[in-house]
Amino acid sequence: MVQRRNQNSLFYGVDRLLVLIYVLLVIMGWLNIYAAVYDEEHQSIIDTSQKYGKQLLWIFSAAIIAFSILLIDANFYTAFAYGFYAVFITANVLVIFLGKEIKGSKSWFRFGDFGLQPAEFMKFATNLALAKFLSNQNISITHRIGFKLKQIIKYYRNTFWALCIIVAPLVIIILLQNETGLAIVFLAFIIVLYREGLNVGFIIFGIMVTILFVLSLAFSQIYGLLIVLAAMAASVLLFVKRTRANVIAVVAVYLLAASVVLGTNYAYNHLEAHQKVRIDVLLGRGEVNMKKEGYNVNQAMIAIGSGGFSGKGYLQGTQTKYDFVPEQDTDFIFCTVGEEWGFVGSTVVIFLELLLILRLITLAERQRSDFSRIYGYGVSAILFFHVAVNIGMTIGLMPVIGIPLPFFSYGGSSLWSFTILLFIFIKLDANRLLVLR
Amino acid sequence: MSNNASLSGRKYFIGGFFVLVAFIYVLRLFYIQVINDKYKLDAQNNAFRYQTEYPMRGYIYDRNGKILVYNEPSYDLLVIPREAKGCDTLSLCETLQITKEEYLKRMKKASQAPNSPRKQSVFEKQMSAETFAALQEKMYRFKGFFVQKRAVRKYPKPVAAHLLGYVSEVSKAKTEKDPYYKEGDYIGMSGIERSYEDALRGKKGVQIAITDVHNKIIGKYMDGKYDTMAIQGKPLYCTIDRDLQEYGEKLMQGKKGALVAIEPSTGEILCIISAPTYDPNLLVGGKERARNFSRLYADTNSPLFNRALQAMYPPGSTFKLIDALIGQNDGVIKRSTSFPCAQGYPPMGGKPKCHPHAPVDLVGSVAQSCNSYYSYVFREIVDQKKYPTFVEGYNHWRNTVMTFGPGTHLGTDLPYDKPGNVPSVPYYNKVFGKNGWRSNTIVSLGIGQAELLLVPLQMANVVATIANRGFYYIPHCVKGVGTEKTIDKKFTEKKYVAVQNQEAYTNVIDGMQMCFDAGTAYYSRVPGVVACGKTGTAENPHGKSHAVFMAFAPRENPKIVIACLIENAGFGGVWSAPIVSLMIEKYITGKVTRPELEKRMMEVDLIRGKNLITTEYH
Known part of the structure; x- marks a missing residue:
């Protein structure tokens, strides 16, 4: 009897650690938003003219959303996975026509003082659709590598469709809404594909391309780089047997590498000025004006660096208080943590986010149904990408890309989106004994 | 499932990768937060202050290098309201001579939108040097307050107010449109100050200072690495002759009009x-400026109105010169x-009227x-046989006139110039009906009346064109910007007008010379200078006719052309011609040999109707 009642409880099977970390992060996030916006004139915490007041409303509504998700039958999410995907793809297209332009991109629906960004909700929808697709028993993306056209089509058809599910929202959000930051988040799903069997060759290939990409950006002399690569190719030929096949392979690899280098250089030269500058800032390339272009990152690092080992104390940060750091309540919220809570606080935040992400992997692995596992990995990958890029940019390890720190940054859309993303998985995990697809 | 089992090993790679990235980040944080001192600041209780360093506006010189405008330092008191807690309010109010209520009112204003308690706002504008000195000693008691050095415009001679224009605080609309301007910045609002704003304003600098809890600046942020210096505005070299301007303004005092x-x-x-004028020094400074401005604004003689560019007057008889040129050209x-x-134009029953005179040829x-002569000339031009209808003839006349400037913006470098008016065919069609008018309907255009309107600058440009015999340069008042x-x-x-017949110019100029030698300006002959002129008496619906006179001198290689219009002063030969004559004498010979005439012209007060001599003939 006791067992029965427990099973019917809303919280039956809910992973307490995940919920605990979630609650901790949200509370810490709010405290830091309060500090970032802090102002002696507005001290009431529920003043909705201030961002921390609004954030309280967002937090309460997120809690309601979380409960609602737990109430709904887990089968609902598998059944409507493609439905969600279609709805949000449509919303993301519609926002271009109905949305309000803010800072050069049309990606917001406005409702009075509050705004919603459909691109944020695309994340969980894409994750559902991808999980639905990959959990189909007839579909697998694990394959041998083949080189004949027929084989390629046969082996990689499913991989291709999976990639389409990921890339479609990315393209819509970049091209139509001009929100590069929000869009490239979808690249995180590559991690899910890897877990689901994507050939390591792709990953290695991707890493190599990335290295070449960074190298060709870091060296202003790209022709020098091409010569070095040619020398490397030649030396490889010195050590291997110079059969016809080997020579062709080495030359082909070299040509591929060269085209990546030249392509990167071409793309860089055709980037918009502000995007170019962000890359320059990161790589310390050329003459970066620290007062202007390098300002954000430099100020962010000064704020974090000035926090020292244990921080200046809550509400005592001068860098963030005096508006040196831009977007300090949203994308640069980590600066407030770094300045006021120091190395200790920063590490705690990183640790909590990492714990959440690792816990997600662990839970994903214990799922019976492929759908739940894949979805869990998706959540984990998305969160990881946000944390890595967001914190990375404030400490000068990543280019400045405007994406929020999960559960921490100010903003209703992102908090709702991350809450939905996470709690759908918590619900799936609570029902892990069922087989969902 | 079997598939999954073989792949589940990958979770270690994924997890390991996540941990590795987190580890790198923690190391990096340890480096910038604990090991490296580069990002450290002694931040406890420190605050930063952006101090805008305002550039000096460029000086303005006249054509001979005499200063027209320079700058004088002034001081603004700024406040950051949220830092002003615990300030010695009483002492501050005493120093500034304001009440406690006023203090609170200003603080409230500085805290509310669009200002902000955490941003600096101006508390007291343009303090005197004494107030500043008194304040400076006690600054340590006024937490949250600090002084910013500004500069205000100064005019060594109180002349050329309309030309130079004035500088005042930038409007909110402008700050929203142009990111260079921040609230409280100054901007040229009219005259040269406006049209050469970009050159004159220079470039603002900014200094980031670190202050301690006692509101004392303790150093520069990052050793001034991010500071920028203010760059002074460029000097302007005007075409104006300051002495001539001053002399002209003296002659024009007590009158309404333009020269x-x-x-x-x-x-x-x-x-x-533009008369009446005002002392440009009145429109400088904080409180006084506002007070003076509203006083000048309310003055029924509109001293702020720049008549030289914006008042559109009928040119009256001076316009006959253009008719004479077009008539000969055609x-x-x-x-x-x-x-x-x-004593009038016979075909129209003696209208327009004329004064008694001997029969005249073109020169005469x-x-x-x-008036009769130019009524004929106008109709001869408009009704020429070569045009199928008089409407085309009229358009020919109108287009030719407009090449001299009337009805167009000349493109001068002074802002807000009016184009004047040469009425168009559609206009007359509207007034009289499509076939309701003929050349005789509008014959008074020929003598510079009816709807024909010019601004004084255009009148001067017409004379310049005649003096140059067929071309003009766009009138401008700045010779050079900056040291280069x-x-x-x-x-x-060179802008060429539609009349290039040199003989026509010679004949008209002969007539203009005779105007001085034996014509309507006989009593205003310029001693020792061969001058050419034309009087005009512009009838207008606002009362007594405007006195117009335009002239150039000397006849060969003209050095100066002048157009002068005095409102409601009657015949042009009586008031405008003597003033122009004195101006020419002063400019060409450097001295004035007619002190009595000069005295009479300077002392007469036409605005209040004293000493008004009029002769009612045309």
């Missing part, structure tokens, strides 16, 4: 006067042509300013 003098060989404006009249005059018609003295290319290009 414009141009050097015809360059198009450079030598002086440009071949409808020549030097010997004469027309009947019966200019000198004697015969650049100038817009358009001011060095």
